[in-house]
Amino acid sequence: MTGNNKKISIISFSGDFDKLVAAFTLATGSAAMNYEVNIFFTFWGLNAIKKKKGHKFTGKGLLARSFNFLMGGSNNVPLSRLNFCGLSPKLMSKLMKKRNVATLNELYNAAKDLGINLYACEMSMHILGLTLSDFDKEVKEVLGVPKFLEYSEGGDRIFI
Amino acid sequence: MAKYKLDITKDHCPMTFVKTKVELAKINTGDLLEITLTGGEPLENVPKSASEQGHKIIETKYLHNNTYLLVIEKG
Numbered sequence: 001m002t003g004n005n006k007k008i009s010i011i012s013f014s015g016d017f018d019k020l021v022a023a024f025t026l027a028t029g030s031a032a033m034n035y036e037v038n039i040f041f042t043f044w045g046l047n048a049i050k051k052k053k054g055h056k057f058t059g060k061g062l063l064a065r066s067f068n069f070l071m072g073g074s075n076n077v078p079l080s081r082l083n084f085c086g087l088s089p090k091l092m093s094k095l096m097k098k099r100n101v102a103t104l105n106e107l108y109n110a111a112k113d114l115g116i117n118l119y120a121c122e123m124s125m126h127i128l129g130l131t132l133s134d135f136d137k138e139v140k141e142v143l144g145v146p147k148f149l150e151y152s153e154g155g156d157r158i159f160i
Numbered sequence: 161m162a163k164y165k166l167d168i169t170k171d172h173c174p175m176t177f178v179k180t181k182v183e184l185a186k187i188n189t190g191d192l193l194e195i196t197l198t199g200g201e202p203l204e205n206v207p208k209s210a211s212e213q214g215h216k217i218i219e220t221k222y223l224h225n226n227t228y229l230l231v232i233e234k235g
Contacts, residue, residue, distance in 0.1 A: 025173075025174055028174050028175075028178045029173065029174030029177070029178070031178075031181070032174060032177040032178045032180070032181040032209050033177065033205075033208075033209050033212060034209070034212045034213050099172075100170045100171060100172060101172050101175075102171075102172075102174075102175045102178075106175070110175070110178045110182070113182050114178065114181065114182065
């Protein structure tokens with residue numbers, strides 16, 4: 001909590017590289033402008049906050065572990081268009097560095113430095129056999145819809 | 161009262177004011193942060209962001225080639 005009434009809550013659903021960049025740009029920019037910021041990661045979005053950043057078997061159950069292996073973590077998030085088998089996000093990151101624009105990794109680290117509230121969706125975690133220990137330590141809590149509504153009440157809610 | 165320096169001339173939105181906020185969080189109340197930044201978006205957003213957080217803008221000075229010096233006192 002920042003002690004003011006400006007609040008923005010982002011539902012990070014997509015898990016695409018470009019949409020995560022958009023979500024984290026909005027989140028870090030808002031936090032720096034003194035907003036309280038919540039990001040609720042659900043479904044594909046959970047890949048961005050996994051402790052294991054590459055293609056690793058994670059979670060419980062053969063099918064869930066296979067899904068998590070195929071999806072990977074933040075090092076494997078695809079571009080929503082022109083992904084070219086995962087080559088484009090690497091080229092895009094290179095271009096962002098060249099142009100002195102923050103990369104997805106830099107934005108994520110900034111989000112942690114700024115104390116943005118990171119939450120994981122209970123239902124998606126259940127499907128994918130994941131627990132809180134499969135995510136980065138900065139992920140504060142596992143939430144269902146009622147808690148998300150409670151935490152985001154009185155602010156803007158954005159779905160990305 | 162200590163003085164600190166931050167160069168964000170090569171950064172773009174949102175890292176200009178993100179880096180400023182992170183740097184201001186590290187220093188003590190009353191300390192000064194001297195920021196070198198460019199005109200346009202950084203010059204517009206960095207002082208606005210700092211003021212919103214209760215810090216004081218001490219000085220804004222044009223240096224050269226669209227580069228400015230902004231001095232903020234941590235509130």
